[in-house]
Amino acid sequence: MLNSGRTYLGVPVSRPKVGFFDFSSCEGCQLQMVNNESTLLDFLALVQIVNFREAMTGESDDYDIAFVEGSITRPDEVDRLQAIRSRAKVLVALGSCACFGGVNQLKNRFRDLPWVKETVYGGAAVETDVVRPLHDVVTVDLMIYGCPVRKEEVEKVVTNIAIGKEIAYPKYPVCMECKANENICLFDLGEACLGPVTRAGCGAWCPGSRAGCWGCRGPADDPNMEQMKRLMQERGISEEMILDRLECFGGFCEFSDALRAEMSKENP
């Protein structure tokens, strides 16, 4: 992995071989790599990209880090993911689909795959399973949250791997970053927002645009869900709107499943 002559603070650093792979997804997270033009060249100096179908012809099975985007929805995807896992030293789940199932897992809420297939394809035979995040199928070493991921965060993770530094996720919620940015609180604008319970690290991307958080990064450490619900309900935000956000990306599935069950009990 060592790269001749490349140093960080005078210490030689490795230039890891990386591959980008995608499963069921919009492929937007891997495109974020070429979407941050101002740092693209620096990023490419840090790593050797050996496998990136969306951007290059020619592929190699020799890689250190596999960045894997998307969720698993078909048996052939299980086989392909296991093969990637067996070759990679480090497997990174890239984005909400890979970490939690993403918007794709919204189809799981019906608990009725034949109906889901029928709705879109009529009677035609189409193979699909319950949507699963990567860690349901293989061991995942690192997760990079977000829909989409922030390229700065991906770069930080890669830099840390290259220089052998530990990766630390913020334990606190998006609210902290939002307050630090001096944004107007979405609650004061009468909007729903999962900022109080969602893991920070995005820089309060959506609230900074006066759009409430949809929880794409999943829960912060020890989220106070009851308090969040109370805060929203005090402001006239319905349980249904809270559920819409909690279940959108799959990170809060434990809580959204419970809320859905509770709501259907109240309103069968």
Add this chain to the structure above:
Amino acid sequence: MKVNCNVNVHHLSRVEGHGAIGITIRDGKVERASWEVIETPRFFEAILSGKRWENAPVITGRICGICSIGHTLASIRAVENAFAITPTEQTGNLRLLLKHMETLQSHVLHLYFLAAPDFLGAGSVFPLIESAPDVVARAARMKLLANDVCDCVGGRRLHPTRTVVGGFTMLPEKKELSRFRERLIAASADLTQTAELFTTFKIPDFARETEFVSLKGEGAYPFIGGRLISSDGVEKEEHEYRGMTNEFLVSQSTSKWARLSRESYAVGALARLNNNFAHLHPAAAEVASLFHLKPVCHNPYMNNIAQLVECVHVVKDAVRIIDSLLDAQWEEPKQEITPRAGRGVGAVEVPRGILYHCYEFDDSGHVVKADCVIPTGQNHANIQLDLEYLASRYASEGMTDRDISLLAQMLVRSYDPCISCSVH
């Protein structure tokens, strides 16, 4: 004359999503020429079922990682049409500016990062960083400009945050728009050099007559909403889109296919240009003439050039939009929404062609039924027929497997397919 040929490309590279090309010719006869889509479906239409209207743009924007802005705008338009909301002029202008910059971003990505390596004999853009750094820097500069405008107007370049039903959550600063105006004007030099670069590329001389479908320009080159038109003379209203798309299922693809007057039709930059050439900005029409591109052009490889022409058009038109925004006072960013029962269609010209979202709502604004028809889905049948013709023609000319394979891959890339989008 070459009588046998065998081409198999699994997981075609430098396209969005998973597709495969297979060509088999034995004793001079094309036994198989196929464009197979192997992408996993994500069932967005089912996912929306029962969801409140507010969810539709947030969820369906995630259909695509390249044209998330276009999907979001089509979704918003479908909801607004269902609820009988007409966007204000300010909202219309901001949406068109955002749309233009997505078009620029996507076309530059395709032209430089996905298509150009074929013409320059490279496997990707990465070796070009060493061998042609100024070319890569130019592409990055134009993409950055487009993405910066998208961040400013839409809140985020990918999966926008500020675009909502009724308008925007937040407006850009006028001084930021003024700065973008300067950068857009300065981008003319980059566009000129891009055109010069592409004049050095040998575009394959290949044509197969087909039908082209797009929005119909009425007073302007069309991007958001309006009547639908085909080069074979079909015209319909936006809400009659199903009469244009006629989707059907085929065994070789998890994406649906589409047809209109013939076995297949094409959408995209070339279709828009073929149907709306008179509405191009004069500077864009001038670039088209450099390449002898005029309607009706039936060479699918010329879609690359049509994209280049559109880059010029959207940059020029973006300056015009910014001027009109700067001249006006800011109004309220967003209108109030009152849901009602009804059906709404939103047709938007996204980079790869015309996109339709259609939703039916109950009286509380919950989705009863959703339908999305994706540009690449509409192109699949046309790609298939092009490949069949390409295989038989080049095999009869005695071309090697390697060359046929390259031309077949370049053909599919010319459509700039967005495969995961087409399966959604």
